[in-house]
Amino acid sequence: MKKVPPSYTLLLILSFLFPYVYSQSQDSCSSPLPLENALPFDTTSLQCVTVWSSQGFILRYVQAAANVWNFVVSAPSTNAYVGIGFSPNGDMVGSTAIVGWVESGGTPNMKEYFLGGQQPSLVRLIQQQPNQGLPIGNVSITLIQSGRIYIAFQLLTAQPGSRLIYAVGPAGRLPQAPDFRLTEHQERIATTLNYASGEFKTEKRPESSLRRSHGLLNMLGWAIMMPIGAMVARYMRKWDPLWFYLHAVIQSTAFLLGLIGVICGFVLDDRLSANVSKHKALGIFILTFGCLQVLALLIRPEKASKIRKYWNWYHFSVGRVLVFLAAVNVFYGIHLGKPGSSWNAGFAAVLVILFIITLIMEIRIWFRK
Structure with missing residues (x-):
């Protein structure tokens, strides 16, 4: 049996690891936003923060006008939804959530929810209860590139709340039409963000x-x-x-x-x-x-x-x-x-x-x- 050279073995290992390494290295706060498709708003002045390193969440944001804030959230695409929530008090209940995922056919999707309670029936689309939640701008787009999902949106407010929540859904349980109901998250963290400096801290869950x-x-x-x-x-x-x-x-x-x-x-x-x-x-x-x-x-x-x-x-x-x-x-x-x-x-x-x-x-x- 012919002996396999060590260099060839190393290449085989790297060929398996390369997609993961590539997808993780394609986005970081030390490099520009790596999107081939242009977003509907200017991305050159976005401030960048790695808000959840263990899950690969990166948040970019900027105040584009007096009452307009642009946001881009990126995270690894793992056949699960990813979301960011703006909470008035740091709790899931009462927060406005922007959730994105990639459907089984490869089509990206994104919806806005108001989390009215712990039960799934109380987590509903903003369009079903327009008087609830934060005002979302017309810009809302989800992209998938290099194994990562990018959620871009605008908030129409003078100052977004500093209490932000990030969540990852259970693998394989994506929101489905027609109601796009969310299943309970698999992992989540709550943070407090200083928009001026970009400093943030992860909040310990009191319970x-x-x-x-x-x-x-x-x-x-x-x-x-x-x-x-x-x-x-x-x-x-x-x-x-x-x-x-x-x-x-x-x-x-x-x-x-x-x-x-x-x-x-x-x-x-x-x-x-x-x-x-x-x-x-x-x-x-x-x-x-x-x-x-x-x-x-x-x-x-x-x-x-x-x-x-x-x-x-x-x-x-x-x-x-x-x-x-x-x-x-x-x-x-x-x-x-x-x-x-x-x-x-x-x-x-x-x-x-x-x-x-x-x-x-x-x-x-x-x-x-």
Whole structure:
């Protein structure tokens, strides 16, 4: 077999990488606007800012007249919509969004939306609600070149708002005629821009830490510590009364952590007005079962009591249902929050470890019997 020269191998690698490198290097703030087709307005005096480096978003803008601002937004074309929003307060709701995408046939498209709420039905085209949003000029065009999408438009205002939002849609889910409804964004950032200097800063989402606390507390309390407390009660009976006190301490701590996590969830729901009714209903159900378990501890009958076996059935059944529903709801919450696959992988790994330990202990009990 003939040996392939290293130089030829390098050329092969570069031939695969070249389209990506080329598309990324064709636009930057250190070079002029690389468009073969001229835009309907002058582009020589546009100020340029790389506003979202991880997604390749570049913003160019200039005040063309007293009440006219020209904008050009460019981003990689990845079979997803890209958009810029002008927000009065930094939130998605209440903002005017200009969204562009390339249709399956290669035709570029662009629409203006007013984001009236969290539900997709409240995100509507400006032309369907003309009294909402910022006034958009007649110039509106989307171009595709060198693997990048360019959105050019005008705002008819004396001074655009400084709170800008950038978003990327989910791949393969483009707006479709006739209503061109937007699906929920895949990624987004909020920034504050100083138009005079071009300086900007990325705003931290105020609910991000609350969302993380909600997820971690519920995961640790209901879905991890509760099963561990149940395992202590089942497999450490020979160390009486140590097992009981250990079981009570673990479950009480788990309940408190879970309770705080649920409260964080209610606060988060109030701030975001998100449509998470199933997740919320499951959380309330789990909290109710947790309260029943606390009450069961307070009214626990003596071992010699005739009703002790019924109490045991109740306590074990409610506990098992609680643990199962908690695991389901944590996975569902991760799905809704979209924090990344690492959360799913980490939580699943903990559950697998607990399952393996449980299986080993059950096999030991079976062999003893």
